[in-house]
Amino acid sequence: MKELLIRMQKPVLFTLVLMIAVIMLLNACASRGNMSNWEDNTNIQENAASHSKQEGAPVTISFWFPWVGGFQQEFYETVVKAFEEANPDIKVQMTFVENSDNSQASDKLLTAIAGGIAPDVAMFDRFLVGEWAAMGSIEDLSSYAMDDDMVSIYYKGAWSETQYNGRTYALPWNMDSRAMFYNKTMMKEAGLDPNKPPTTIAELDAMAEKMFKKDSNGAYKEVGFIPWMGQGFLYTHGWNFGGEWERYGELTPNDPQIVKALEWVQGYARKYDSKKLVSFLDTMRQTEGNAFKAGKVGFVYEGNWLLNNMESVNFEWGVAPMPTESGDQSVTWSGGWSFVIPKGAKNKDQAWRFIKFIAGKEGSLLWGGRSANKNDLTCIPEVNAQLGFDKKDNLKVFTGLLEQAHIRPVTPVGGYMWDEMYRVQKLAINMQGDPKQLLDAMKKSIDVELAQVMAGER
Numbered sequence: 464m465k466e467l468l469i470r471m472q473k474p475v476l477f478t479l480v481l482m483i484a485v486i487m488l489l490n491a492c493a494s495r496g497n498m499s500n501w502e503d504n505t506n507i508q509e510n511a512a513s514h515s516k517q518e519g520a521p522v523t524i525s526f527w528f529p530w531v532g533g534f535q536q537e538f539y540e541t542v543v544k545a546f547e548e549a550n551p552d553i554k555v556q557m558t559f560v561e562n563s564d565n566s567q568a569s570d571k572l573l574t575a576i577a578g579g580i581a582p583d584v585a586m587f588d589r590f591l592v593g594e595w596a597a598m599g600s601i602e603d604l605s606s607y608a609m610d611d612d613m614v615s616i617y618y619k620g621a622w623s624e625t626q627y628n629g630r631t632y633a634l635p636w637n638m639d640s641r642a643m644f645y646n647k648t649m650m651k652e653a654g655l656d657p658n659k660p661p662t663t664i665a666e667l668d669a670m671a672e673k674m675f676k677k678d679s680n681g682a683y684k685e686v687g688f689i690p691w692m693g694q695g696f697l698y699t700h701g702w703n704f705g706g707e708w709e710r711y712g713e714l715t716p717n718d719p720q721i722v723k724a725l726e727w728v729q730g731y732a733r734k735y736d737s738k739k740l741v742s743f744l745d746t747m748r749q750t751e752g753n754a755f756k757a758g759k760v761g762f763v764y765e766g767n768w769l770l771n772n773m774e775s776v777n778f779e780w781g782v783a784p785m786p787t788e789s790g791d792q793s794v795t796w797s798g799g800w801s802f803v804i805p806k807g808a809k810n811k812d813q814a815w816r817f818i819k820f821i822a823g824k825e826g827s828l829l830w831g832g833r834s835a836n837k838n839d840l841t842c843i844p845e846v847n848a849q850l851g852f853d854k855k856d857n858l859k860v861f862t863g864l865l866e867q868a869h870i871r872p873v874t875p876v877g878g879y880m881w882d883e884m885y886r887v888q889k890l891a892i893n894m895q896g897d898p899k900q901l902l903d904a905m906k907k908s909i910d911v912e913l914a915q916v917m918a919g920e921r
Contacts, residue, residue, distance in 0.1 A: 524583040581805035596627035597875035633801035634822035640861035647779035663790035700724035717902040725898035795864035
């Protein structure tokens with residue numbers, strides 16, 4: 464899940480968007496997606512500021528979403544239709560609006576908000592809630608959430624991602640989890656017990672070392688483990704080493720345990736030659752797609768979504784919690800999507816009723832229980848248990864980790880911090896810096912960025 468997030472500073476960006484919004488809309492600059500209804504300025508206004516003009520007629524609320532691949536029809540038939548039947552005074556108009564390039568955010572949504580024609584509801588990456596709340600671009604839902612006691616139904620981590628400065632700005636919807644996939648066949652071939660995957664990082668290192676194989680030209684044909692493969696981000700490793708990315712409100716990317724984690728990553732790059740490892744991954748992508756699915760990797764950190772693609776592999780495999788430095792506690796981190804009410808929405812009460820349904824127990828049960836669902840997890844423990852996700856083979860590993868799942872810091876510079884983390888990790892892998900110095904510099908850079916954003920808020 465590669466997330467290259469657009470960073471936006473309120474004083475400059477929001478003011479600029481206010482000035483150019485109308486011009487952009489009149490120029491009909493909207494892109495066409497596979498299912499996009501955003502054809503011209505007239506349709507934007509109809510979709511975004513939709514409400515019934517006929518007295519006594521149902522109110523039509525607009526709902527923008529960025530997912531393709533048949534999502535519109537499936538979500539309508541599974542969840543939205545049930546909401547409309549239970550709430551005959553409300554109709555929902557679904558509109559595909561693509562996210563911006565290399566981003567989980569939407570410039571078009573921000574433009575619509577600035578132009579006063581915001582949709583009533585938007586599907587939104589929870590990782591961005593803090594940034595957009597700081598910009599004043601999404602509605603404060605605290606009173607709604609408190610009146611309906613929504614906080615009590617969700618996993619703690621998922622709910623935390625919807626909060627900014629003690630206020631609620633979204634309702635969480637789905638949730639992912641990370642664990643270790645391991646190749647039992649390769650473990651057997653290496654003389655290891657395939658039913659005893661590593662629980663500590665030291666055990667992982669020792670087992671992985673036995674699995675590296677080269678061809679006659681010195682290129683890797685099988686590898687034990689590559690720390691930056693799959694979900695091997697520094698966020699992942701930092702938590703696995705017991706580090707903290709935030710402490711008492713302060714961002715701490717240079718936490719000593721995170722430094723230790725980056726040193727470990729760089730150690731793999733040095734010991735096994737990062738260039739050869741990168742070449743191996745590139746070759747696998749071009750010929751096999753996913754290197755683990757091809758049976759060429761012993762261990763990999765991945766999300767529950769990989770389970771959807773493991774049915775046809777020709778080797779034995781398993782799933783276990785990721786190894787940690789101490790081995791005495793299982794660790795994961797989670798992200799996911801949410802629903803927000805953009806600033807200036809015309810039908811806030813109806814919009815709240817809609818998101819309370821689709822992100823609440825009833826809607827989550829409908830979506831999670833649909834026949835097409837294989838391994839998607841909800842943000843609600845009760846729903847996951849009711850659907851049997853806590854007992855389903857392999858998926859139960861991911862489900863069992865959700866209660867203690869870490870989340871990335873909720874901060875106005877979350878996207879900037881992600882980009883810096885990714886940049887620093889890449890430098891370390893390429894042997895272009897000492898891990899502690901790189902993370903100390905990252906800390907300074909993030910602090911400066913945060914100070915600038917906070918000054919803009921004032």
